[in-house]
Amino acid sequence: MTALLGAIMGRLPIGWLQLIHSKTRLAAAMAGVAFANILVLVQLGIMGSLNNSILISYDLLDADIMISAENANTLTEGDNVARQRMFQALAVPGVQSALPFYVATADWERADGETTAFTTFGIDPKGAAFLNEELAPFVPLLRLRDTAVVDRGARGVDPDTLASISPGNPLRFEVSGVTLSAVDTMVGGGGFAGDGYMLVSDQTFHRIFANRSTGAPDHILVKIAADADPDAVLARLQAQFDGTGLRVRGFQDAALEDQAYQTTERPTGLIFGFGVVIGILVGIVIVYQILSTDVADHLAEYATFKAMGYGQSMFLGIVLEQAVILGILGFVPGVIVSWLLYEMLGAVTGLPVELTVATTAAVFAGTIIACLVSGAIATRRLAAADPADLF
Amino acid sequence: MDAPVHTPALPVVAAPPSIRVAGLNHWFGTGEARKQALFDVDLTVGAGSLTVLMGPSGSGKTTVLTLMGCLRDVQDGSVELLGHELNGAREADLVLYRRRLGFIFQAHNLHESLTARQNVMMGLQVHGHDNEAVQRKAAAHILSALGLDDRLDYLPGNLSGGQKQRVAVARALVGNPAIVFADEPTAALDKESGMTVVRILKELGRQRGTTTMMVTHDNRILELADRIVTMEDGRIVKDTAP
Structure with a gap:
C-alpha cells in the first residue's frame, strides 16, 4: 500500500504513514468517519423509503392526467x-x-x-x-x-x-x-x-x-x-x-409534487432531511478533530520540514492525503453497517428501505468532500509550525 | 538601550564568504514587552569553515543562527547568505534559500512514522529530483557512513538517542547543503559519536566547501573548529581561531 501510494503521489506517502503509525488512533478515526456515514446513510435510507412509499401509490395506478382539489x-x-x-x-x-x-x-x-x-x-x-x-x-x-x-x-x-x-x-x-x-x-x-x-x-x-x-x-x-x-x-x-378550485396535472407531475411536498413541507421529511445535515456536520467535526489533533501532534516535525525548505503545498498535501484516506477507510465499514441496518429496518418496519448504488456513490462523494473540507480547515493549525521554535 | 560593544577584528577569510552579517539588530515582543536580543552584530563566515558559536543561555547565539538560516525575518541590518540579502526577502525566496541549507537540531525532530531511511530521503525529496531508487540508495549510503547500516528501516522510536541524532545528521547532509546550521548536535551523543559527526562536518568543509555554523557548549569539539565566536548579551565579545 505504501509503495502504491508513493508511486501515485510521487513522494513518500507521509499522510498514510502517519495514519498507520498509530493503529489505535487510525481505528478511532475510521470509526468516527464510519459513524458519520451510518448517520447519513440511515437518514437517507429512511428518507428514500418515504420517497419510495409515496411513489408506490402512484405506481399502482395507470393514468396520464389527474384532476384534484387545489x-x-x-x-x-x-x-x-x-x-x-x-x-x-x-x-x-x-x-x-x-x-x-x-x-x-x-x-x-x-x-x-x-x-x-x-x-x-x-x-x-x-x-x-x-x-x-x-x-x-x-x-x-x-x-x-x-x-x-x-x-x-x-x-x-x-x-x-x-x-x-x-x-x-x-x-x-x-x-x-x-x-x-x-x-x-x-x-x-x-x-x-x-x-x-x-x-x-x-x-x-x-x-x-x-x-x-x-x-x-x-x-x-x-x-x-x-x-x-x-x-x-x-x-x-x-x-x-x-x-x-381544481388542479389539473400530469400524473407523473402529481406524483413528484406529492413527493416534494411530503419531503420538504411535512415534519417527517424535514426531520430526516435535518438528520442528513446533522450527519454531515458530525462527520466534518469528527474528521476535523482527528486531523487537527494529528497536525498538532506533528507540529515539530512539520516545522522541521519547513526548515528544510518544504513549502505550504506539501503540508496541505499531507493533511488532504490523510483526509481522503480516512474518508475511504471509514466509508467501507460505514456502508457495510448501514446495509445491515437497512435490512433490519426493512424487515422490522416493512418500509421500502433500499441502499441504492446512486445513494452509495453520492454519500461516498460527500464523504470525500466533507473530509477535504475538514482537512483544509485543519491545515490552518500548520501556521503554528514555526521552524525558528525548533532551536 | 545599551551602549554598543566594539567587536574584535575578524580573521581574514580566504574563500568567498558564505554568510555576511552587518549591523544586525533584533527584537522580540511588542510594545512595553519589546526587548532587544541582538545589538549591531557583524560577522563574516568563509565558505568551508567550521565556526562554533558559544555563549551563555540568552546571549543571542540561537537568534543569530535562526536569522542566518532564513527561519526568522531580518528586522534591522543585513544578512547576506550565499550572495542573497535576506533583509526584505520574500517568503517564497526564503523557502528556496533554505533548500541549500542543512539543519541539525538538538532535539533530532525526526518524523516518528518514517523509518531512518525515509527520514533521510526527505532531505532529498525537497529538491524534487532523482527517482525514489536513487534517493533510497543515497540515504542508505550516508546512513551506513554514520554507522547505521543495520538500522535503515527502523522507526525512530526503535533507535537510541545517539542513533536518532545520527539520522538527523544524515538528513541534514544528504542533500549536499552549502551551509549546515547545527544546534548542539553532539549533546545526545557519546564522545566518540560526537567527534565522528564533527569530523564528518569538517571533512565536508574540506572536500565540498560546506560551511558549518554550530552552536555548542561541548568543549570536546572546540579543537576541531576553525573559529570560535563567543556571544554575550546579544553581542559578539570574542572571535578567535583555536
Whole structure:
C-alpha cells in the first residue's frame, strides 16, 4: 500500500504513514468517519423509503392526467372533486377516458388487538385500465360485493395468513363494521401513511366509508387518446377547469409534487432531511478533530520540514492525503453497517428501505468532500509550525 | 538601550564568504514587552569553515543562527547568505534559500512514522529530483557512513538517542547543503559519536566547501573548529581561531 501510494503521489506517502503509525488512533478515526456515514446513510435510507412509499401509490395506478382539489397536496389529502367534473373532462378533445378515484384509510382491527391501516383504493370495476398491469387482472374479482385484494406485504399481518389467501380460500375480516373477503393478494408495501394497500370496487368502498358520497371522488384520473398531443390535452383541461378550485396535472407531475411536498413541507421529511445535515456536520467535526489533533501532534516535525525548505503545498498535501484516506477507510465499514441496518429496518418496519448504488456513490462523494473540507480547515493549525521554535 | 560593544577584528577569510552579517539588530515582543536580543552584530563566515558559536543561555547565539538560516525575518541590518540579502526577502525566496541549507537540531525532530531511511530521503525529496531508487540508495549510503547500516528501516522510536541524532545528521547532509546550521548536535551523543559527526562536518568543509555554523557548549569539539565566536548579551565579545 505504501509503495502504491508513493508511486501515485510521487513522494513518500507521509499522510498514510502517519495514519498507520498509530493503529489505535487510525481505528478511532475510521470509526468516527464510519459513524458519520451510518448517520447519513440511515437518514437517507429512511428518507428514500418515504420517497419510495409515496411513489408506490402512484405506481399502482395507470393514468396520464389527474384532476384534484387545489388543496390536495397528496393522494389522500385535500377536498373531494365533484363527479360531474369527470363528464366535463370527457368532453374535452383528446380525452379518451376518465375515472373517479376514491382513496381512504381503512383500519382493520385484528384478532390480536392490533390495527392494520390499509390505504384503500376504490375503483369502478369498469376502469381496470386505470390500474397497473399487475393489479388490472384482479378487477373481475372485485365485482362481487365486499370483496377485496389486500397487500401481501401488509405490516403486522401474519405473512403465512396472507400467503394462504386465494379465491378458493378467502380471508374474512371486518373493517368499519363491514365484513370483507380478501380473495387475492397484491404487491404493495407499508409506508408512512399506512401499513399496506387494499383494492376494492367503488361500491364496496362506499360500504366501508359510509359517509363518503359516490358523487365526490378524491381525484379524477384521465387517459389521453393515443393520437392526441398530451401537452395540448393537459392545457385544454387546465383551461376548462380554470377558476374552479381544481388542479389539473400530469400524473407523473402529481406524483413528484406529492413527493416534494411530503419531503420538504411535512415534519417527517424535514426531520430526516435535518438528520442528513446533522450527519454531515458530525462527520466534518469528527474528521476535523482527528486531523487537527494529528497536525498538532506533528507540529515539530512539520516545522522541521519547513526548515528544510518544504513549502505550504506539501503540508496541505499531507493533511488532504490523510483526509481522503480516512474518508475511504471509514466509508467501507460505514456502508457495510448501514446495509445491515437497512435490512433490519426493512424487515422490522416493512418500509421500502433500499441502499441504492446512486445513494452509495453520492454519500461516498460527500464523504470525500466533507473530509477535504475538514482537512483544509485543519491545515490552518500548520501556521503554528514555526521552524525558528525548533532551536 | 545599551551602549554598543566594539567587536574584535575578524580573521581574514580566504574563500568567498558564505554568510555576511552587518549591523544586525533584533527584537522580540511588542510594545512595553519589546526587548532587544541582538545589538549591531557583524560577522563574516568563509565558505568551508567550521565556526562554533558559544555563549551563555540568552546571549543571542540561537537568534543569530535562526536569522542566518532564513527561519526568522531580518528586522534591522543585513544578512547576506550565499550572495542573497535576506533583509526584505520574500517568503517564497526564503523557502528556496533554505533548500541549500542543512539543519541539525538538538532535539533530532525526526518524523516518528518514517523509518531512518525515509527520514533521510526527505532531505532529498525537497529538491524534487532523482527517482525514489536513487534517493533510497543515497540515504542508505550516508546512513551506513554514520554507522547505521543495520538500522535503515527502523522507526525512530526503535533507535537510541545517539542513533536518532545520527539520522538527523544524515538528513541534514544528504542533500549536499552549502551551509549546515547545527544546534548542539553532539549533546545526545557519546564522545566518540560526537567527534565522528564533527569530523564528518569538517571533512565536508574540506572536500565540498560546506560551511558549518554550530552552536555548542561541548568543549570536546572546540579543537576541531576553525573559529570560535563567543556571544554575550546579544553581542559578539570574542572571535578567535583555536
